[in-house]
Amino acid sequence: MNKFIRNIILIAIVIYFIYYAQKHFDSYTLSILDNIGIFAILALSYNLINGIAGQFSLEPNGFVAIGAYFTAILLIPTDTKLDMFALVDPAPIILQMKAHFLPAILIGGVAASFVALLLSFPVFRVRGDYLAIVTLGFGFIIRIFAINNPAYTNGAMGLNDIPEEANFLWIGILCVITFLVMIHVIYSKFGRAMKSVRDDEDAASAMGINTFKMKTYAFMTSAFFEGVGGGLLASMLTTITPDQFSFLLTFQLLIIIVLGGLGSMSGALIATILVMGGMEWLRFLDDDIKIFGMDLGAHPGMRMVVFAILLIVMMLFARRGLLGDRELTEFFKKKSK
Template identity: 40%
Template sequence: MTVKKRIVLTAVAIICLFVILYLSQEFMGSYYSRIITLIGIYGIMAVSLTLVNGISGVFSLGHAGFIAVGAYTSALLTLSPQQKEITFIIEKLVWPFNSIQLPFFWATLIGGIVAAIFALVIGWPSLRLTGDYFAIATLGFAEIIRIFALNMNSLTNGALGLKALPDHTNIWASWGWLLVTVACVTSLAYSSFGRALRAIREDRVAAQAMGINVFKHQLMAFVVGGFFAGISGSLYAHWLSTIDPRTNTIGIMLTFNVLIMIVLGGLGSITGAIIGGALFAFLSEWLRFLEGPMNILGFKIMGITGLRMLVFSSLFVVIMIFWPRGIMGRREFSWDGLASLFKRRDRK
């Protein structure tokens, strides 16, 4: 297939996507619109972690920390000074957050930048570690962020969290940022930089022997992943309309949720990350009935809180045992692959 045909097909696919999103926004109820919005948010989280864990080959467990940083930063920038004065009742909010208010787009962008700075500060010493040691270091970072959020009353409002955030996140915001994330990560993954990352993932020693600066490449990927994690955190906070550090909405469990997404879709596949995020969003809503009263064969069974996560955990274990490559493996969607699939079917 020629390059011109690929460009035309991609443009048509993007137009069709926007038409579908418009119809979803206009004709679907608010409940389904929120699920579609959540798919975009989860997609950004999964793609950003795929760049770090799947393409770079480092095992990070600190993604929830970057998401939390982006969420708090953007929330403090979008809340009005009057709302902040009412919200911060234990200690007054520090300057300059107490007197500024920015549009949602700029607040989201700044949230991503602050998360990227945190990724640089954490990655600079941590990436000198390898394997499980790096995973433990990033896990500790995520827990440190949670503890700070619980105790910094003058910045995060402590355990009370931030409530009544503006409901800015909609289908267009989440899917627009998802397209930006996919475009940026795909461009990196299929550039010389991405090829160097894959070489490091396959054999770190051989890549270093070929002259690839392993530390610099992994640090850059870690920072870019942190940036888009911060973006997703901003979108997620304004989708929830609240940030509560006492719950698992932005805690360490969120990292494991995103890990389930990328393993389900295929570790190392950007397409698989989006598919995994979509499946996780649908399943997390569909399985809500497990946590409510159920009537099975005339027997009334009380729902069990947290049973959804038990199902997800079981699914994760089953996939790791019987289908470790996930849905896409390390493959990506391509027009050439789709055309060859149809050709094989025609031959049969």
């Protein structure tokens, strides 16, 4: 019970911080925090399928796109839609779709989750590298679908004027919820079963674990929150195009979860802050560089070079990621022993 009260207090403090930040921080800081929050949601959920269940899948850009498009279509007012769809008239169902912010976000998540369910049947027939290739293909299919169906998605022009209803309060709270759900899944028989599938699939099924079911659970949960994150992203950016959801997005998430340690949710959180925050904090490198009075001039892109070097150094010194596959709390436990 002690632990329970401690957790409640911790959550309360975090939510108070989110509330405080929303009220008092300037818009630049908030936009960075928004970004970190959304990527934290994506990285946490991606970590479930990739780190905990050990299924090396490269699909999150597809699910983020599904969530983003569903949320965008549900949020944009009908009149705006009629103006926006320039290539062809929007399909009637697109015009009818309408929802408030929170339902829109959740519908985006459910849609992604449902697609994950359908996808799991063909996808989990293969393991390892083959799974990566199949899921990578799915990401491409979603993007090409978005480009080639202008009646539903406005094609390559994307959707604009999405009402900006996502603020840090929403993003932060959904991020906290994502984290709690992930932790609750991991520390239950389902999390254990997912880990057993990761460690040794044959031994897991010899213990009565339905490995396909466990993978599908992980996949659907992962997809749900990736959809939610996509919805938040759409509402935050107010404009989405198919090209935003390319493989690069998956790649960025992969860097985050590998850096944090595959299978560690707290690691994923820390890595998101480091990577997303680091990209911002290193911005000064793109400006004029002056060393000992020598003016080396401005080198746009220097930021990315330094960032890449930092990543390489971090991975050299922490090969299994910052936290390995353990959670932050487990390190404290070890010390107290």
